[in-house]
Structure formats: C-alpha cells, structure tokens
Amino acid sequence: MGRVTLIGALVLALAGCMETKETTPAAAVVSSQNIPAAMRGKPAKQLFGSHAKASAQAPAPHGGYARGCLAGAVQLPETGPTWQAMRLSRNRNWGHPKAVDFVQDLSRFAATQPGWNGLYVGDISQPRGGPMLSGHSSHQMGLDIDIWLKPATDLTLSRTARENISSVSMQRSDGAYTNSQWTRAHHEIVKAAASDPRTARIFIFAGAKAQMCRDETGDRTWLRKVRPWWGHHYHFHVRLNCPDGTRGCEAQDAPPPGDGCAEADQWVRNILNPPPPDPNAPKPRPKRDLTMHDLPQQCVAVLQSQ
C-alpha cells in the first residue's frame, strides 16, 4: 500500500515545478499552415534548446508557465553584488526583465539576513524560454525562478565551482519537516518573496510551509502564496505574475483564500501516513513532448527572430 502514491509522487517530483492548472492548453493553438516545415512535428524542446541567445524583440511572455515562450529575454548577470547564477553551462539565467529585476531586489534583501550575503540563483529560463530538454515542465515564459536554499556566503565562486557545488536539503522525514539547516533567515527570505506584489506563488516542500505557518506570529496574509509542492527542498521556486500590460500571458488562478496552513498540515499527514491509493484514479497518461502546435503562434516568431 502506498506504493502507487509514492510512484505518483516521484513522477510529480520529476516533472519539476508544475501544478495541474498549468497544463491546460494555451487558448491559441496554431494551425499547421502557420508553422514552418522545419518546425513541424519536432519536439519544441529541441527547437528552443538550440538557441544560445535571446530573440531580438521587445520583451513579452507568450502562453502559459508550462506551455509558452519568451520574446526579448534579458540575461541575469552571472555575478552581482548580492547574487551568483549557478550551473552556468545550462544557460538558463535568462528571463523577462521583470524577473531579473525581482531576483536582484530579493537578493539585496537576502544580504541583510544573518549568514547570507545574497542568493544563489538556479534556473530561470532558456534564452527564448520554451520547453527544456531536461528538468522542468514550467519555467517557459521567463517568469519562474529557482532560488537555492543554501545560504549564499561566498559570491566569488568560479564557473567550475558553480557547476559542482550542491545546494543543501532543508527537509527531514521525506519533506514532512524541516531539518536543522532551516533558519529564521529562510523564513524571512521566503516571506519577502511572497509579500512582493510581483509574485503569484512560491513553491516549497510541505514541511517548510507548515513550519512557517507555526513560526509566523504577525501578519499571515503572505502565507497564502506559499504553496506546498513535491521536491523543492534544495531550492524554492518563485512564480511571478504576468507583468502589467502583457497580452497573451496566461495567469494562473489565484491560490485559494486563506493562509493555506490547514492544507499544508494535511499534506504533511499524507507524507507521514500515506492514504491508500484510490482504485478509481485514472492512470496517469504518459507525457507527450510539446510541439509548436501546442504553443502560441507568437512562439514561431520568437524562434525565427535574429
């Protein structure tokens, strides 16, 4: 018993940062006539994965977090006064300009916390967004940012060090609880991210959400945006709202009202004592690679741009 649940959990964990809602198809599905022959039938992740630079276009996210692309991305500088981008070989330190601003702002706050000199920044998006050859199913519009939970102390790490050092897990008991690495500074940094009007959601493991629910004695409204999710014990994931004035960027539904703490506690109980699998649950369908047919029309131009 519990095995199916566990496998389901693993599949979800491997799928990375996504919520079911994100997988709803983009409203505008393009017809094959508008897709150049060279792009037809190809996994979109190959097309997007082959671009090393942003498109020469005005910045615009197109589509959804898990089904979209990004025009006119900017690159988070590899090193700044209060941050370093990690795993540079992946070339995923590209985002919408608002995302790059956000990371820099949050890193300045992080640097005020004891034991932190800033942030180690994980994946944002590829230079043109879109699906990736490995890892995430979201991070496609330059509005999702992974931030390491390992305190950034040394901001002079070499490229090689940034390939090789690991973040630190904050969990114990499969994510039901935080471990001794978790500090009040983590709480304050996640709180700052969640309190920022630019953010839509923060994903982190259930034990961390539950811990922050217990530790917060002041205003609790920010907790609403912090959502438990599988994995996310080496990093947390910040999802920004569609920037003002962007059309064709599909927002996710707002999180349910309230602080979500009862839900986090339920999540924790399910980790500690997994419910028996539902015999009527539909079999998860194998994931199909997205093609350009699945993405908004504008993504063709994003790929074609110089």
Ligand SMILES: [Zn+2]
């Ligand atoms: Zn993520």
